[in-house]
Amino acid sequence: MASKKNLYKTLIIGGVVVLLLLVIARKAGWIGEDDNIKVSAESVTSETIIEVVTASGKVQPEVEVKLAADVSGEVVDIFVKEGDVVEKGTLLAKINPEIYLSALDRMVASVNTSKANLDNAKSRLRQSESQFIKTELTYNRNKKLYDDGVISASDFESVKSAYEVAKADVDAAKQSVSAASFGVESAEASLKESRENLNKTSIFAPVSGTVSKLDVEKGERVVGTEMMAGTEVIRLANLNEMEVSVDVSESDIIRVNVGDTAAVEIDAYMNREFMGVVTEIANSANSADVMSSDQVTNFTVKVRIVRDSYKDLIPADKPTYSPFRPGMSATVEIQTRKEYQVISVPIQSVTTRDSTVASSKERKRPGDEDESPKQDTEEEGKKTGVVTECVFVIGEDGTVSMRTVKTGIQDNIHIQILEGLKKGERVVTGPYNVVSRLLKDGDKVKVVPKDELFKAEKK
Template sequence: MKKRTLYLIIGLLVVGVIILLVLKSKGVIGGSDAVQVAVDTATYRDITQVVTASGKIYPETEVRVSSDVSGEIVDLPVAEGDSVHKGQVVARVYADIYSSIVQRSEATLKQAQAQLANAQAALGAYKARLDQAKYTYDRDKQLLQQKVIAQSEFEQAESAYYSALADYEAAQQQVKSAQFAVQSAQADLKQAQDNLYRTTITAPMDGIVSVLDVKKGERVVGTAQMAGTEIMRIADMNVMEVRVDVGENDIPKVQLGDTAIIEVDAYNDRKFKGLVTQVAPSSQAVAQQTSTAATLSSSADQVANYTVHIRILRSSYADLFDPKRPRFFPLRPGMSASVNIQTETRHHVLAVPINAVALRNISSNKNQNHATFSNNTDQQEVVFKLTGQNLVRMVPVKTGIQDDNFIEIDSGLQAGDVVVSAPYNAVSKTLNDSTKVKVVPHQQLFEVTTTAPK
């Protein structure tokens, strides 16, 4: 009886030990040292690399209309939102003063032309005198050689000839001066006529008056050499674009012709399609630089941004136009928009969640019991692969492109490998080779994290 009882107790103890070992291996008990993690499986999928940016909507073509002359706006036959065609009169500047200048210039030109005519007539008279003096000089020279006339008589003819020649040459200069005066007067008249013409301002292109900056009666300032007061802007509202700033780390990925998905704040319920049409070759100034060394030093630390133009395909919002409202445009300048530029797509590539990959110091993990970060060359992208006995192994990997959720694995893993994907703090810092883990569902891991005692 005593032996049977002893055997029973021993049997119960053995069963209890076995149960404890099983529960411990499952992490039910004695798992306080195990790190709770969630896992995912490396699988093949399509990945589209995306560059995200935000900006404003603008007409792809918009022209600033300014005045080339100064004066008062006396006529403004268009309003903001009006449709105009090329050559249509959109504004007039007070022209009386310019008309007076034209009249004075015309009078000055006529006066210069009259002076030129007088100079040319005088030149003709001097030419006749010169011809007569030349004839007398040549004749008396022969007579002197024949000793028919006295030396004094020849000298008189010679003096008369050179005097006539000087008068003729002076008359030629007078004609040239008068010609220059006529040319100058003609140029002044043309400039006056141009200024008078510029008092009538016309549309340089077909489009919509997108901005009207002045009112009738206001004064504008302008010259032909530089842009004057901006009167209005005329835009082609049929072709709109988004202009976004892309950082220097992402700009090498963006190429002309890349497609984009555009979200406009005014239309939260839909997405538009776009096409990259222009990538700025140089960066936008992030901060205004001065000549001081301190400013230059701080500016050097700023992130450079590059402007990218993305045309919004009209086909993606054609249904928003209303034939009954010809002046209604669904996309308007100044609207806020965000874009996802699809820079590259790869099909059927091995991928894992982005959070499964971290940059770790390989040498530190070999020599220490915890992860550390370093700036040396030992840092490498790694994942933690789940092995038997609920242990993980650090596996170096090479990655490719990524989207919002997944990253391509070029080498280091095979399809079906199970890797730790959460929490990221464990992947990036806590886990090491042979760290014991307890696998839980993603949702449960989140619940444990959020309900942990404070």
């Protein structure tokens, strides 16, 4: 009898223990199905939001002069190397001047010949004028005699013909002098051009700066013409003023203004941020490919790197030294707008929904019966296609309410809420597919830590 009582007692205790374990397991989610949707959540807070436009580009000098050959020939001397600092007027390179010296000599001879021809023409003019004076006197005397009837008409005609020939000789001599004068001017112009071509064989620095690029070697041939750009020889740059040239998309360019500050990150200086300012915005787009169907339209923006932000990288004994080199890769974050301590939520908590969707349908789960097509049709009919921004606010009982909001600027983490929320309310922030598609007004949710939520998703 005693053994039977002990058995009943043991069974009762065991049943109670099993029941407790079942309750604990149920609460812990080890067994059974939890009807609530697991989500992560954050409270509505006040944050300082800085709206930025991010773009990548290359470092370049603000002022860079490309020196090209103006005449053709062989490079016989190069007097500088890349990195040299030169002053305005410094001789940088020399092209073989021999053929231009010969051309100059020919032009000097041509000028002398033209001047001699001019002198001869003037001499002939003087002779013609002298002969004309004599002929004119004879003509005037014989004309009077002819008028008085002293000489015959034939004699007067002979004198008159000689007079007209002398007059024509003077006119021809004057034209010869004029032509010879033009010949001298032409020869002198050619001489001037030859001198300029000879001078162009020596390439001088037009400005002070640093040799940033040397494109030719001694012995190479370069081509230069007056009508088009010749072979590039040297680049001079002012490395004390550097900028980043970036391409900004057409959707972002409307928010960028000259004078906006920027944070500049250069790949060569990891974990270092420099200060920049927008100095120039292109008026015209630089399209990647005009004929391409998937054309990308960008605008070039230039951001000056403020020297004070990197002066610690400049050695005291080298005030003209620049820690940046043309062509370095850089990323800029242009600060287009800043709002202090405004109502904000995490970006991922804001989604879009049809503005007139009625109360939510029951969330389908494995094993649930399909809803009737009639119900789906009726509910779809309640949609108007008007899409609005909204968030899901969590109530005290775990029920979410879909609330329409009006948003403002945003940074990489937060987005400003202009209307629809107040500080302290809790909004659903994840998972993404739940916020963007699955969650509906009136659903029950269970807030869990993010790490637990992501572990569940991985499983």
